[in-house]
Amino acid sequence: MTDALLLDRLPTAAEHRRIAEAVGWAEAFDWDTLPASLDRSLAGAVALQGGHAVGMGRLVGDGVKYFYVQDLAVLPEYQGAGIGTALVQRLLDHVASTAPSTAFVGLFATDGAIPLYRRHGFAQGDMTGMFRLVEPAVPAATIPSRLA
Structure with missing residues (x-):
């Protein structure tokens, strides 16, 4: 890996x-609801190079049994240097x-x-990933960033 610094944060x-x-x-x-989504993540990792984020990843799920790797990405100019692997x-x-x-x-990849x-160690196994988009019943502006 390059000399990127890995931090345990979103x-x-x-x-x-x-x-x-x-x-x-x-x-x-x-993009309007992304801050609330990040807020509710379980954990994250960020790779810094020269003080700037060049890679990221986060975990979502219940924090007990089910975890999902979400939004793992590395800037194109830093790909292939082991940052994604480290994240x-x-x-x-x-x-x-x-x-x-x-x-x-x-995860979805x-x-x-x-x-x-x-x-x-990830494998596709005998399952097929599926997803569906659901439109909100409540406008996004009324959704708090943290549960009370």
């Missing part, structure tokens, strides 16, 4: 947006240190990222 909304847009994910997020390992280390028993860790995840 990316800021600005860092997340900058990295997401750089990897072609500009249309994948509702995945950092997130898996968090799961291993917090889950009280064997945990399920899932682009075709290009499949080899990265396979190196960390």
